[in-house]
Amino acid sequence: MTELTKHGWGEAHRPEPAFPPLRVYVWEQPVRVSHWFIFLAVVVLSFTGYYIHNPFIVAKSSTPFLMATIRFIHVVTGFVFISAFLLRIYWFFKGNEWSNWRAFVPVHRRQWRGMGRMVAYYSFLRKDLVHQVGHNALAAVTYLVMFTLMFVEIITGLTLYTQVRGGWLLAPLFSWLPRVIDIQYIRLTHFCIMFAFFAFVIHHVYSAVLVSWEERNGLIESIFTGYKFVPRDELAEDSARREAD
Amino acid sequence: MFPSNQTFTRALQQKGINRRRFIKFCTAMTATLALPPRYVAQVAAALEKARKPVLVWLQFQDCAGNSESILRSSHPSVLEVVLDLFSWEYHELVMAGAGHQAEAALERVVREEKGKFLAVVEGAVPLADDGVYCTVGGRTALDIARHVCPNAAATIAAGACAWDGGLVRAHPNPTGAVGISEAVPEANVINLGGCPQNPANTAAVLVHYLTFGQLPAMDQYHRPLFAYGRIIHDQCERRAHYDAGRFVQEWGDEGHRKGWCLYKMGCKGPEATFNCPSVRWNDGTSWPVKAGHGCLACASHRFWDVRSPFYERLPQVPGFGADVTAGEIGMGVTAAVAGATIVHGIASAIRDRMRTQPEAVPPQASNQPPKA
DSSP, X not given: OHHHHHHOTTOTTOOOOSSOOEEEEOSOHHHHHHHHHHHHHHHHHHHHHHHHHSOOSOOOTTSOSHHHHHHHHHHHHHHHHHHHHHHHHHHHHHSOTTTSGGGTSOXXXXXXXXXXXXXXXXXXXXXXXXXXXXXXXXXXHHHHHXXXXXXXXXXXXXXXXXXXXXXXXXHHHHTTHHHHSOHHHHHHXXXXXXXXXXXXXXXHHHHHHHHHHHHOSOHHHHHHHOEEEEOHHHHHHHHHHHHHO | OOOTTSBHHHHHHHTTOOHHHHHHHHXXXXXXXXXXXXXXXXXXXXXXHOBOOEEEXXXXXXXXXXXXXXXXXXXXXXXXXXXXXSEEXXXXXXXXXXHHHHHHHHHHHHHHSTTTSEEEEESBEEOGGGGTTSEETTEEHHHHHHHHGGGSSEEEEESHHHHHOHHHHSTTOTTOEEOHHHHOTTSOEEEEOSSSOOHXXXXXXXXXXXXXXXXXXXXXXXXXXXXXXXXXXHHOTTHHHHHHTOBOOSTTSHHHHTTOBOGGGTOOGGGOBOSHHHHOBTTTTBOTTTTTOOOOOTTSTTHHHHSOSTTSSSOOOTTSOTTOOHHHHHHHHHHHHHHHHHXXXXXXXXXXXXXXXXXXXXXXXXXXXXXX
C-alpha cells in the first residue's frame, strides 16, 4: 500500500529505473508533420464530406452559397490530405528505421510473432506489453491498412472530382474508373471508408494512451516532439533485432 | 406518306407544311445536335434533297413507351417531318398490315434494302431458354434481331431496354434479357438510353444521319455525345438552390413549394448524363426535376440496379437489408468501436490493479549501462 501512495495508482509493479532512459529521436519531422496534416484534413474532410452526403444544415434564403462553400473546402482539404499522404509515402523511403516502409510490411516471422503477442495483450491473455522503440507489429500492420484505405479514398475522391472538373491530368488518369465500377459504388466506397477512419481514430487514441501509460516512455508526447525515452537495453535489443533480419 | 421516289420538299408542301415551319424544325434539330447555327442551312439542304430511306421499327420485350414517346410529340411536327423523312416499312404499333403480310414486308426490306435501311429496336432481347420469352410471328426476338440488325446500315437502340436490357434486365432478370448490342454484337448500334428515349434525340440522330451520312460522335456506351455528354446536375435549373444549400426536406414542404433542390430526396441528377434539362419533354414543356420530382438517372447504364434506391443518395450496402443506409451502418460501427474501447479501457485498468509487484529481480539488472 505504501508503494501505491508513493507511485500513484497502478504503478506499483513498475520498478524505478536505475539509469535514466535515453532520449531517442524516433519520429522525424516529416512523420510528425504528415501525421498532423492527415489528422486535421480527415477532421475537415469528414465534416464537409458528411455534409455533402447529407446536407444537415438547410440554408434559409439569407444564407448564401453554403453547399458550394462546403464543397470548395472539401476539395481544397482533399488536396492538402493528398500532399500530406505523399510526404509520408516519400518518407517511407527516406526515413529512419522506425518510419521506413520495412517497419510496416510484415515479412519477417518476428513481426508475426509480435502481432500475436499484441493480440494476446489486448485480449487479456498476456499480462505485460512487449516494449518497442518504434511501432509494435500489430500497430504497424494497422497503419499499413490505414494507408491503403487512405489511398483508396484518394483514388475514389479524385475519380469523383473528375465528374466535376477533369483537366489535362486528372481526367486521363481517373475517368476510366467509372466505366469499370459504377460511379455510385465509387461514392459508396468513398463514404464508407470515412467510418473506418472514425473507428481507427477512436482505437488509435485509446491504444496510444494505454501503451504510453504502460511503457512510461513519453509515447503521447513523441508525436509532438519526436523524442521517446527508451531504456538503453531496449534500444540495443531493437537494433540487434533489425540486424538479425 | 409519299411515294419513295418523291423528294421531301414536295411531300411537305403537299401536306401543307410551309417553309417557315420546316426551317424551325431544322433549327431545333441543329440546336439539339449542339451544332453551330450555320449548320441550319446545311441540315435544311440535306433534308430537302433526301430520298426517303427505309426504316423498320422492331419491338421486343418492351412497353411501347418509346413508340408512344415519338408518336405523341407534336414539336414542329416531329411526327409529321420525321415520319415523312423515312419510309416506315414496319412498325408493329402503327402499321396497317398484319400477320404474314407484315412479316413479308420486313423480309422484303432486309432482302432488297440490305445495308441501306435503318433499324430501330425497342425493348430487350431475352437469351434464357433459347429466347422463348419473346416471340413475334413464331420467331424469337433473338432470331429476328440477328436477321435484321446486321443487315441494316445502322441500328438505333431506342430506350433503356434496347440499350442495356433496362427494366427487363433488372435483378433477378428471369428471362436473361440483354440489350441489342449485346445480343447482336456485329450490328452497328447507336444507343439512345432513357426511359423512354427523348424523341427529339431520336429525330436529331436521324437528321444527323441524313445530313452527314453517318452517325454522330459517340461515347464509350455508343451513345451520342450531344445528348449524353453532360451531367444533368450541371445543367439543372435548380442548381443555384443546391449551391446555396437550400434543399427540399420532405415532399410538399416549404422548400418543395418554392422549387428548391431535390438532392436530399434522392435526386440522381449528379449521377446522370442526359440533355433532359435543355431539350425537355412534351414539346419542351417540362422534365421530371422541373415538375418537382428527383431524377432517376433513367439514361444511365443499368439504372434500375445501380441507381436505386431512387429516394436515397447512395446504393444499398451489399449484405444489409433494404431499409438500412450506409450512414446508419457506419454510425453503428463507430458506436460499437467506441463502446468496445470503453469496456477495454475499464478492463485494462482492472488488469493493472491486479498486477503484483515483480519479485526480487533487482531493477539494475535490466538497466545495465552497456559495457564499452
